[in-house]
Every structure is written in C-alpha cells, then in structure tokens.
Amino acid sequence: MKAKLLLLIILISLAASHKAFASPLDKAFERMNNFNEQDWSFQMISRGEEDTVEVFNPLAKPEWSLISINGNHPSKKQIKAYYREIDEAEAEDDDGNLNLHEMIDVSSLRLLKDDGKVAKYSFTPILDDDDVDFTDKLEGELWHNKQKDFIERFDFFSKAPFSPMAGVKISNMQTSIRFQEISKDIFVPKEIFSEVSGRAFIVKKVDEKESQIYTNYQQVNKSNSRQ
Numbered sequence: 001m002k003a004k005l006l007l008l009i010i011l012i013s014l015a016a017s018h019k020a021f022a023s024p025l026d027k028a029f030e031r032m033n034n035f036n037e038q039d040w041s042f043q044m045i046s047r048g049e050e051d052t053v054e055v056f057n058p059l060a061k062p063e064w065s066l067i068s069i070n071g072n073h074p075s076k077k078q079i080k081a082y083y084r085e086i087d088e089a090e091a092e093d094d095d096g097n098l099n100l101h102e103m104i105d106v107s108s109l110r111l112l113k114d115d116g117k118v119a120k121y122s123f124t125p126i127l128d129d130d131d132v133d134f135t136d137k138l139e140g141e142l143w144h145n146k147q148k149d150f151i152e153r154f155d156f157f158s159k160a161p162f163s164p165m166a167g168v169k170i171s172n173m174q175t176s177i178r179f180q181e182i183s184k185d186i187f188v189p190k191e192i193f194s195e196v197s198g199r200a201f202i203v204k205k206v207d208e209k210e211s212q213i214y215t216n217y218q219q220v221n222k223s224n225s226r227q
Contacts, residue, residue: 023106025121028149032179035188042188042217048210059220062086103156104140112141118152119144125156137162150187153178161198170198170206182217189214 041057053067066074066082074082108124123140140156157174164170173196180190191214197207 023109025106025109025144025151028144028151031150031185032187034186039219039221040182040188040217041220043215045213045215046210047212048208057220104142105135114146117145117147119146136160148181150181151179167201168198168206170196172197183219188217 037056038058041055041059044054044056046052046054051070055065055067056063057065062083064083064086066079068074069078103125105124105126108122110122111119112122113120121142121144123142124135125138125140126135137158137160138156139159140154142151142155143153144150145152154177155175158170158172161169161171173194175192175194177192178190179187181187189212192212193209194211195209198205200206
C-alpha cells in the first residue's frame with residue numbers, strides 16, 4: 001500500500017502539459033489514446049504487499065470490485081478500506097487515462113536502436129509542478145513497435161536520489177509499463193511493474209516491489225469510442 005500511494009504521487013507529478021514538438025512517434029502516441037475505459041471491462045491482478053484480484057466494469061455500480069485478497073474473499077472491513085482508497089485516488093486523478101505523450105519531453109527523444117521491427121528510444125520525463133523539479137534525476141526509455149505503430153513498452157527510472165515531497169527521499173525508483181492490442185487500433189496496459197526504495201521522514205524505510213497484470217478485456221459499450 002505504501003509503495004502504491006507513493007508511486008501514484010510520482011505518476012501524477014509526471015503528467016505534464018503537451019509540448020508541440022514534431023517527432024516520428026506522433027502517430028503512435030495518438031493511437032495510444034484510442035482506449036476508453038468506459039467501453040471495456042477487465043481484470044487486474046496485483047502482486048506486492050498484498051496479492052489482490054480486482055475487476056473493472058463501467059456498467060456496474062460501483063465500477064471497481066475487489067474479488068480476493070491473498071487468495072481469500074475480502075472481509076467487510078477490507079472492502080470498506082478498498083473503496084476508501086479508490087475514492088482518494090480518483091480525487092487526485094483528472095480522467096483516469098494515461099497519456100504517454102504528456103509524460104515525455106518529445107524534443108529529448110533519442111534513437112538508441114532500430115532492428116526494423118522495433119525501435120528503442122531514450123527520453124526525458126517532464127513535470128507539471130513548477131515547485132518540485134526533479135526532471136534531471138529521471139530518465140526514460142520506450143520501445144516503438146514499427147509494424148503496428150504503437151508504444152509496446154514504456155519505462156522510466158531514477159538516475160540519482162530525489163525528493164518528490166517534504167520528508168521523503170527516493171534512492172531508487174523504476175516503473176515499466178507494457179502494452180498490448182486487444183482490438184484493431186485499441187492498445188491497453190498489459191503489465192506494470194514498479195519498484196521504489198528510500199526513506200520517509202528519515203527513519204521509515206520504504207522498499208517495495210509491485211506488479212499489476214491486466215487481462216480479460218471485454219468490450220461492453222461502443223458509445224464512447226475515441227476513434
């Protein structure tokens with residue numbers, strides 16, 4: 001839970017306004033925004049401090065359901081805590097959509113390798129918080145699938161220790177996001193792996209690894225398509 005909340009804060013800080021630089025990946029970035037979560041149900045399997053199985057269904061109320069915790073049916077107390085965490089996360093998020101183009105200083109893209117099928121680039125993440133600037137402590141890499149023209153993997157990681165907020169010092173942070181195509185030109189998360197280590201308020205050690213696997217995507221609505 002600690003790592004999940006800390007990672008959420010870092011991801012929110014990385015969501016920045018789009019800078020209008022032309023790049024060979026513009027079309028691929030645009031295609032990554034075709035997915036609308038209000039059109040699809042899916043299952044998320046998380047591994048970390050707790051192992052959980054959750055289901056998202058935009059036609060259900062509430063949309064998220066907690067199926068199991070550590071292989072067991074959740075108690076009423078656990079379900080209450082689960083929905084409280086969702087409410088807190090949604091209060092921090094604008095629309096729930098991950099816009100890769102807005103997380104990248106496109107002018108910093110540098111081609112590292114191209115085998116004709118997949119091209120690998122390095123980049124600098126950008127921020128939207130003028131008061132906290134640790135851009136120089138972060139580095140990113142992405143893999144462009146040239147055959148289907150989409151971003152199949154997106155990584156960012158720390159190059160040096162940094163402080164995302166008062167009292168918290170991160171010595172190591174890594175996040176890797178892999179994507180998959182579930183329908184023609186609809187690309188979605190497949191797996192997210194994150195690792196965070198550091199200290200909170202000097203004495204509290206943070207050392208967490210988490211992963212989320214997204215599966216069983218099913219289209220339940222066609223009225224909100226972004227295509």
